[in-house]
Amino acid sequence: MNTIIPPPESVEQLLQRAESLAGLTLGQLALSLGQTAPQNLRRDKGWPGQLLEMALGANAGSKxxxxxxxxxxELKSIPVDIQGQPLETTYVCVAPLVNITGLRWQQSLVYHKLQQVLWIPVQGDRTLAPADRRIGMPILWRPDAEQQRLLQQxxxxxxxxxxxxxxxSITARHGEVLQLRPKAANSRTLTESIAADGSxxxxxxxxxxxxxxFTRQILRQYFG
Incomplete structure (x- = not known):
């Protein structure tokens, strides 16, 4: 039976909950919440993040x-190697490709999502079964002035x-700290975007x- 955790009432309570998970394996956490760990993450890439959302009482779902x-x-789980270095880029949100006239940085979803992030490192070594991957100490991060500048730029x-x-023509090489990449289950998924002639x-x-x-710099800021 699934355990329902109510949303935290304060940032302090959220941080306490996250700190209490440090040292647990994902398997132990799943068991405590009435969940079953998948054998691998090939089809369940988002499972660690969803499990942490459930444990901490996140209620946004896919909104x-x-x-x-x-x-x-915002909650972000981040897979790290044995040295605590991030193993992959971190998804922020879907990019708007139409109806963007007049959209400003401070109105954007990227801006709102990254104003305050609870980072939770999780062992990401692919030789470890998902159930055996351990949860690390959380970080509550707010971008400093320079990080804000780079993100906005x-x-x-x-x-x-x-x-x-x-x-x-935008590739993953564009951007110093933020990049744009295809985000779909497969290449057959299509959406509207602006063409060169404005259609x-x-x-x-x-x-x-x-x-x-960028995420390596954030982790280094806190863990040295």
Missing amino acids: PQQDFLHLGV DWEEIMELISLGKVS LQLTNPRGFYLKTA
Whole structure:
């Protein structure tokens, strides 16, 4: 039977809950919540994050908002190697590809999602079964002025290319800390985007991701 955890009443309570998970394996946490760990993450890539959401009382589900909207906190699990280095880029949110005239950085979903993030490192070594991967100490992070500047600069450059109908020419190399990549289960998934002549065309959905060099810097800030 699934255990329902109510949403935390404060950021302090959320942080206490996250700290209490440190040292547990995902299997132990799953058992305590009445869940079964998958054998691998090939088809369940998001399972560690969903399990942590459940354990901490996140209630946003798949809505385009912060996981703890009432606290202004986004939850991000981050797979790390044995040295505590991030193993992959971090998904932020879907990128808007139409109706973006006049959209400003401070109104964007990327901005809102990244104002305050609860990072939870999780062992990501693929030789470990998901149930055996251990949860690390959480970090409550707010971007400093320089990090904000870099995020805003990348977002504005990418959004300008999208508005000019150049979405197909944007690669993962664009952006210093933020990148745009296809975000879909397969290449047959299509959505509307702006074409070079200002009309609409079909393309794969895109998502914003934080580059690993940026998340490595965040982890190093706290763990040294």
